Amino acid sequence: MFVRMKRAFVPVALIVVVLGSFAVGRLLRGLWPSEGLLLARFSENGGDGLAHVGVFKTVLDVLDKEYYDKISDKRKLAYGAIENMVASLNDPYSEFLTPERRKALDDAEHGIFHGLGAVVVRRPARYKNLDYMEVTIAAVVAGGAAHKAGLRSGDVIVRVNDSYVFDLPANVDLDSVDEEAVISLLSLPRQSMQKVPQIVSYKEVMDVLSRDGSQVRLIVKRAGESKPIETRVTLAEVKVPAVEWRVLRGSVGYLKISGFTAGCGEEVGKALSELRSRGCGAVVVDLRDNFGGSVDEMRAVAAKLMAGAVGYVHRKGEPRKLLSVAPEEPVFNGRIAVLVNQGTMGTAELLASALKERKLGVLVGARTFGDGLEQALVPLEDGSAIKLTVGKFLTASGRDFGGRGIEPSYLVSGDDRQLAKALELVSRPSA
Amino acid sequence: MRKLGIRDLCLVLFCLLLSLAAFAAGFVSAGKDFVPEPVRLAALPVPPDDTMALSAPPRDSSGEVQLSPVEAYYRALSVIQRSYYGKNGEGVTLDSKRLTYAAIKGMLASLNDRYTRFLEPDEFRRMEEENRGEFGGIGARLEKVKDRILIKDVLKNTPAQRAGLKPGDTILAVDGVSIAGMSIYKAVDLIRGERGTIVKLTILRKGFSKPKVISVKRDLIRPEVIQAKMLEGNIAYIKLTAFNQTSDQELDRALAEMERRNMQGLILDLRDNPGGLLSEAVAVASRFVKEGPVVIIQERGGRRRQYNVLPGKHNHKPVPLVVLVNKWSASASEIVAGAIKDTGAGLVVGTETWGKGLVQTINPIPEDGSAVLVTTHRYFTPRGTDINHKGIQPDVRVELTEKDIETMNDRQLKEAIAILNGQRFGSPVKRVQAQKG
Numbered sequence: 001m002f003v004r005m006k007r008a009f010v011p012v013a014l015i016v017v018v019l020g021s022f023a024v025g026r027l028l029r030g031l032w033p034s035e036g037l038l039l040a041r042f043s044e045n046g047g048d049g050l051a052h053v054g055v056f057k058t059v060l061d062v063l064d065k066e067y068y069d070k071i072s073d074k075r076k077l078a079y080g081a082i083e084n085m086v087a088s089l090n091d092p093y094s095e096f097l098t099p100e101r102r103k104a105l106d107d108a109e110h111g112i113f114h115g116l117g118a119v120v121v122r123r124p125a126r127y128k129n130l131d132y133m134e135v136t137i138a139a140v141v142a143g144g145a146a147h148k149a150g151l152r153s154g155d156v157i158v159r160v161n162d163s164y165v166f167d168l169p170a171n172v173d174l175d176s177v178d179e180e181a182v183i184s185l186l187s188l189p190r191q192s193m194q195k196v197p198q199i200v201s202y203k204e205v206m207d208v209l210s211r212d213g214s215q216v217r218l219i220v221k222r223a224g225e226s227k228p229i230e231t232r233v234t235l236a237e238v239k240v241p242a243v244e245w246r247v248l249r250g251s252v253g254y255l256k257i258s259g260f261t262a263g264c265g266e267e268v269g270k271a272l273s274e275l276r277s278r279g280c281g282a283v284v285v286d287l288r289d290n291f292g293g294s295v296d297e298m299r300a301v302a303a304k305l306m307a308g309a310v311g312y313v314h315r316k317g318e319p320r321k322l323l324s325v326a327p328e329e330p331v332f333n334g335r336i337a338v339l340v341n342q343g344t345m346g347t348a349e350l351l352a353s354a355l356k357e358r359k360l361g362v363l364v365g366a367r368t369f370g371d372g373l374e375q376a377l378v379p380l381e382d383g384s385a386i387k388l389t390v391g392k393f394l395t396a397s398g399r400d401f402g403g404r405g406i407e408p409s410y411l412v413s414g415d416d417r418q419l420a421k422a423l424e425l426v427s428r429p430s431a
Numbered sequence: 432m433r434k435l436g437i438r439d440l441c442l443v444l445f446c447l448l449l450s451l452a453a454f455a456a457g458f459v460s461a462g463k464d465f466v467p468e469p470v471r472l473a474a475l476p477v478p479p480d481d482t483m484a485l486s487a488p489p490r491d492s493s494g495e496v497q498l499s500p501v502e503a504y505y506r507a508l509s510v511i512q513r514s515y516y517g518k519n520g521e522g523v524t525l526d527s528k529r530l531t532y533a534a535i536k537g538m539l540a541s542l543n544d545r546y547t548r549f550l551e552p553d554e555f556r557r558m559e560e561e562n563r564g565e566f567g568g569i570g571a572r573l574e575k576v577k578d579r580i581l582i583k584d585v586l587k588n589t590p591a592q593r594a595g596l597k598p599g600d601t602i603l604a605v606d607g608v609s610i611a612g613m614s615i616y617k618a619v620d621l622i623r624g625e626r627g628t629i630v631k632l633t634i635l636r637k638g639f640s641k642p643k644v645i646s647v648k649r650d651l652i653r654p655e656v657i658q659a660k661m662l663e664g665n666i667a668y669i670k671l672t673a674f675n676q677t678s679d680q681e682l683d684r685a686l687a688e689m690e691r692r693n694m695q696g697l698i699l700d701l702r703d704n705p706g707g708l709l710s711e712a713v714a715v716a717s718r719f720v721k722e723g724p725v726v727i728i729q730e731r732g733g734r735r736r737q738y739n740v741l742p743g744k745h746n747h748k749p750v751p752l753v754v755l756v757n758k759w760s761a762s763a764s765e766i767v768a769g770a771i772k773d774t775g776a777g778l779v780v781g782t783e784t785w786g787k788g789l790v791q792t793i794n795p796i797p798e799d800g801s802a803v804l805v806t807t808h809r810y811f812t813p814r815g816t817d818i819n820h821k822g823i824q825p826d827v828r829v830e831l832t833e834k835d836i837e838t839m840n841d842r843q844l845k846e847a848i849a850i851l852n853g854q855r856f857g858s859p860v861k862r863v864q865a866q867k868g
Binding site for chain 2 (some may be wrong): 054057058075076078080086378386388390
């Protein structure tokens with residue numbers, strides 16, 4: 001039969017076999033673990049990393065299909081997602097940076113500041129039962145708008161133009177906030193039907209304060225002042241020289257480092273050799289309102305002043321790593337006084353602590369800011385970025401200065417008196 | 432029969448090969464149907480020195496690089512889980528669920544539409560309960576005064592009443608967990624639960640020397656959405672407080688009862704009614720509007736759909752009708768008020784309404800029991816008015832002053848009564864009575 005029917009049967013059988021196999025193939029593939037299952041399996045292997053990608057995708061699909069309005073800018077969705085995810089960490093130093101904000105940060109690494117000309121941070125604070133975030137001027141850049149308006153590090157911004165500044169930690173539900181406490185904290189006018197006072201968050205404050213060329217009215221609270229201080233600030237770009245130096249009386253050199261911006265290490269080297277050639281055997285290193293910056297530039301600076309351990313950096317799940325510097329001849333070996341204040345931040349605090357703990361310099365001024373965390377920039381391909389806390393700096397003796405800051409050996413208040421004290425200390429022949 | 436030759440063997444082999452190829456083709460082609468858009472598993476960023484060059488990132492029409500939301504979310508999630516330090520090297524303490532929810536909420540917030548929002552599983556459950564009009568609970572209304580949570584009201588024939596709870600009682604803790612400073616929603620969440628289970632409330636009451644723990648057995652609670660009474664002059668007053676699955680049915684019952692008591696005029700109070708289900712709004716409006724459209728909805732792209740009066744719902748004797756509205760009458764309340772105003776089925780009295788001319792659709796997400804509430808349509812009143820941000824303008828505007836509220840002087844209700852008694856525009860009720868007599 002096989003032979004007899006061969007001519008007619010073969011083509012038909014071939015088609016049936018091919019189609020059948022194709023169908024069986026499709027069917028089997030359909031029984032293969034679906035996306036959800038695959039994702040779930042990954043999640044078992046690698047923490048809970050991928051477990052919820054599907055939920056995010058589902059929400060996005062629903063928006064794509066059903067949202068009543070055209071979503072013209074998908075990028076805004078992406079930004080909103082990352083921004084809130086990073087905010088949910090409740091770490092004041094981690095944030096999402098739009099391309100504009102990232103450019104501002106890149107500029108700052110080269111000593112160019114926009115808007116207020118100050119580092120503005122959020123800091124946890126408490127009022128009665130209310131946990132909130134203060135918006136604080138952490139470090140003021142010399143010659144910038146804030147500096148010209150007389151604002152100082154430590155000033156808490158309470159009003160911007162007509163708006164009241166109020167920010168909450170990410171994990172605090174707006175529902176659970178005690179309204180009365182907010183009203184009394186901000187001294188809001190009692191609610192009238194006509195005009196509801198406008199409240200702005202840290203992010204909104206930053207938006208307003210980053211616009212070069214505009215004028216803003218700021219009201220700040222300053223420690224030791226009974227009344228809030230009102231100022232008008234003209235926001236403008238400012239370029240800060242990485243290093244300024246001069247010779248003080250008695251052959252003492254003065255070296256001001258505003259931040260560890262690009263090329264700072266080299267500049268310090270040049271300045272020190274100039275000072276040396278002018279016969280300076282002692283130097284006052286001014287780290288007041290130094291906003292910190294690149295740890296590599298800080299080490300380049302340290303290499304001109306010392307050798308060996310500057311401190312440690314600790315990253316998640318790793319043993320702490322020694323940050324040391326190889327001496328770069330000629331290392332300055334005269335007496336060193338270091339000026340610090342509450343605006344001395346991050347890597348500047350680390351340098352100050354190294355000089356103090358290694359007994360290479362004497363610290364004068366006020367307790368430093370207390371920012372011991374290391375941030376990294378995670379660039380995204382469209383020019384935005386995530387600034388993320390990825391580690392912590394510890395001093396050469398292993399001390400954590402986060403929140404506490406570095407205490408100077410000589411607590412002195414007042415800019416001029418701090419400098420005078422430093423000068424006195426390095427002028428005296430060492431005991 | 433002849434023996435199989437080499438040619439036949441070749442043929443069989445050929446068939447086998449062919450079927451194998453077809454199987455593979457089928458397998459692969461089916462895979463194309465559902466393989467997810469590629470989620471990059473390799474080459475994740477390791478700050479600080481990863482430059483994360485990607486091959487040809489997607490660009491939009493203007494040539495700018497477009498960050499895809501899924502990719503961006505995934506990238507951020509990975510880098511946070513891998514590298515975030517935390518306060519003391521503990522890393523991220525939120526699980527990927529919390530981070531994902533934060534991302535979703537952030538994404539939705541970027542739309543600047545307050546009604547499009549993500550509902551976590553417990554919020555979704557609560558919304559479903561509200562829409563059903565019943566839930567497992569104790570039957571007490573709570574309010575927050577400063578940072579204390581008090582019992583405002585105890586509903587009749589509920590576990591709360593049987594357990595002796597009283598208005599004014601302060602709830603300090605639920606099942607031993609302090610609720611001081613907690614939001615009222617969170618507290619309600621803790622107190623609600625499956626019917627038949629026990630909840631232990633730590634209660635402070637005037638006259639108690641110290642807090643007392645009271646056990647309450649949860650039951651099915653059906654909060655009333657309707658309050659109905661007959662006013663002087665046979666004017667029925669019906670207050671509808673929400674549009675859930677029971678609203679239309681309850682209204683039908685109340686109208687029948689009022690009809691039995693010789694209703695000659697009707698005040699439908701929709702003040703402070705925040706709305707609810709669209710289907711119920713259409714059903715409720717159908718009780719008063721005779722025919723034609725109740726509301727028109729429009730999706731993205733402009734396609735419109737009209738909801739007409741539902742057959743069989745217009746079953747009560749028409750009487751002069753006044754609808755009371757205020758700033759807090761929203762959504763479904765505005766649909767009903769708008770339909771009644773536009774069709775002349777009644778007069779709208781009070782103040783301008785909330786102004787929510789948008790319809791949301793609940794999309795459950797089966798993966799984790801959450802849901803996303805998405806604004807899917809605009810809506811228009813029967814005459815095509817867009818009320819978004821504008822609200823419904825009342826036919827007769829009556830504002831309540833702060834003093835009116837303090838002294839409980841309900842001038843809006845008084846105006847409605849006056850209208851129905853014919854003291855304003857002729858004599859609607861008397862006219863009806865005259866027709867009858």
